Amino acid sequence: xxxxxxxxxxxxxxxxxxxxxxxxxxxxxxxxxxxxxxxxxxxxxxxxxxxxxxxxxxxxxxxxxxxxxxxxxxxxxxxxxxxxxxxxxxxxxxxxxxxxxxxxxxxxxxxxxxxxxxxxxxxxxxxxxxxxxxxxxxxxxxxxxxxxxxxxxxxxxxxxxxxxxxxxxxxxxxxxxxxxxxxxxxxxxxxxxxxxxxxxxxxxxxxxxxxxxxxxxxxxxxxxxxxxxxxxxxxxxxxxxxxxxxxxxxxxxxxxxxxxxxxxxxxxxxxxxxxxxxxxxxxxxxxxxxxxxxxxxxxxxxxxxxxxxxxxxxxxxxxxxxxxxxxxxxxxxxxxxxxxxxxxxxxxxxxxxxxxxxxxxxxxxxxxxxxxxxxxxxxxxxxxxxxxxxxxxxxxxxxx
Numbered sequence: 001x002x003x004x005x006x007x008x009x010x011x012x013x014x015x016x017x018x019x020x021x022x023x024x025x026x027x028x029x030x031x032x033x034x035x036x037x038x039x040x041x042x043x044x045x046x047x048x049x050x051x052x053x054x055x056x057x058x059x060x061x062x063x064x065x066x067x068x069x070x071x072x073x074x075x076x077x078x079x080x081x082x083x084x085x086x087x088x089x090x091x092x093x094x095x096x097x098x099x100x101x102x103x104x105x106x107x108x109x110x111x112x113x114x115x116x117x118x119x120x121x122x123x124x125x126x127x128x129x130x131x132x133x134x135x136x137x138x139x140x141x142x143x144x145x146x147x148x149x150x151x152x153x154x155x156x157x158x159x160x161x162x163x164x165x166x167x168x169x170x171x172x173x174x175x176x177x178x179x180x181x182x183x184x185x186x187x188x189x190x191x192x193x194x195x196x197x198x199x200x201x202x203x204x205x206x207x208x209x210x211x212x213x214x215x216x217x218x219x220x221x222x223x224x225x226x227x228x229x230x231x232x233x234x235x236x237x238x239x240x241x242x243x244x245x246x247x248x249x250x251x252x253x254x255x256x257x258x259x260x261x262x263x264x265x266x267x268x269x270x271x272x273x274x275x276x277x278x279x280x281x282x283x284x285x286x287x288x289x290x291x292x293x294x295x296x297x298x299x300x301x302x303x304x305x306x307x308x309x310x311x312x313x314x315x316x317x318x319x320x321x322x323x324x325x326x327x328x329x330x331x332x333x334x335x336x337x338x339x340x341x342x343x344x345x346x347x348x349x350x351x352x353x354x355x356x357x358x359x360x361x362x363x364x365x366x367x368x369x370x371x372x373x374x375x376x377x378x379x380x381x382x383x384x385x386x387x388x389x390x391x392x393x394x395x396x397x398x399x400x
Contacts, residue, residue: 002063014048016087033067061169082194093151102182106189228272235265307363314356321349
């Protein structure tokens, strides 16, 4: 249980959890990950039978990770120390874990939310919307992404090397577990009004944004690729139509001004799609996201040489267009031009030139990102440690 000034409720939470384990013959402990309480929560928890560890780094996620690392059990069940979750009803989580699950989420919407237990903003907007976004962005069937009561295999979660230190830790655990192919399940659980007289640590808009931001940053497809492709398609269709002349739709007339905007849309969309590839490659190489076979195949297809060829062809098309614009100017005796004619040549040509350099630079950058670093295996680490130990022994013998 993460704890920050929970003197009003931590004792009853500890006693409930211990009673549940005793009732069902579960061998375990209650561990309080204290994040700097100043109200005596630590001693109250010890008196109730818990083990208390102090976590220096502030934040919900940091407190939980500190507790998970300090835990001694094979399975860990985490829950807030505010008496809003029923710690006497943990057996369904344990049974799913014993059945082979890696992560078992509670679902408050299926189990029941008591009146006053969850603010209307969270119940009808925040949680449903963020959970829907999580299911949309990632291949997850979890209905309650932010339930604070959940159980998991300690070794499986530690292998994920979770990074976030705030409230978005709840989302990161579900997302990373799903992307890593862990067995994620869900059981109904209840939520009651917490037993504290002070306001909760959660800040609705700030923490809601942090959850949404995390979901976006971990899904380059939805953050960059899909919006980029949509912008490119709209821009290409509009620019192609306007290159041959004005377009009228009812009373609306679209001309070269719209052509300039459409070309900008193509460039922006293309850049966004490239950023999706950059992000996926970088995140996979650094271990933030699992390596995608499709991205690896794409890197194999989009070699530096092919990128240079495509970029060169686009540059050639752009230069041909610019030469045509000079010829058009020459026909007008290098005098004043009608923008409605000249821009239909210049704008597509400039767009092709811009995209040619984007393609060339992107190919170079992807090639750099695709350089795989040599990582030490566990055997290499063990061999290195053995060599260092042998060297230390030899040095000690020589001193004698």
